[in-house]
Amino acid sequence: MNNKPYSFFISGAIIISLLTGCRQLLEGPNDPGFIQTDLEPVEKIVVSSPVKGDIYEPGESVQINWITSNSSISYIDIYLYRKSVLKRTLANCLVNQGSYTWHIPHVIDYSNHYTAKVVNSNNPEVFNYSGQFGILKNN
Helix, strand or coil, rough: CCCCCCCCCCCHHHHHHHHCCHHHHCCCHHHHCCCCCCCCCCEEEEECCCCCCEEECCCCEEEEEEEECCCCCCCCEEEEEECCCEEEEEEEEEEEECCEEECCCCCCEEEEEEEEEEEEECCCEEECCCCCCECCCCC
16 A cells, blocks of 8 residues: 655645635725625624513512613613513613613513513614513412
């Protein structure tokens, strides 16, 4: 069996094209085939509380906290869902400060299946949900 080591030579031009792209070797941004795109900032909401498994009682306060990835999200809407059913609006066109305190009414359906939905008021396609939490009567 013939075990010869193989050797090869890679030119500097090939290395540059691999590292910077072929267009850099040719014409770059002045080439009519050169593509340049402007990336738009991504809007995203991350709800940090309440978290899955939190339990509250009627009459208590729930701190709803979120962060947004884009400072252009000026106003927030917050909705309360039980399972997948909208139960009530908690806040509408709230100035985005990353936090809202909701006082749970004394009369509310008991459930372990509540979530808070935080929505960009100006773009309802940008939203996120809290973890699933419960509102239960203390025995």
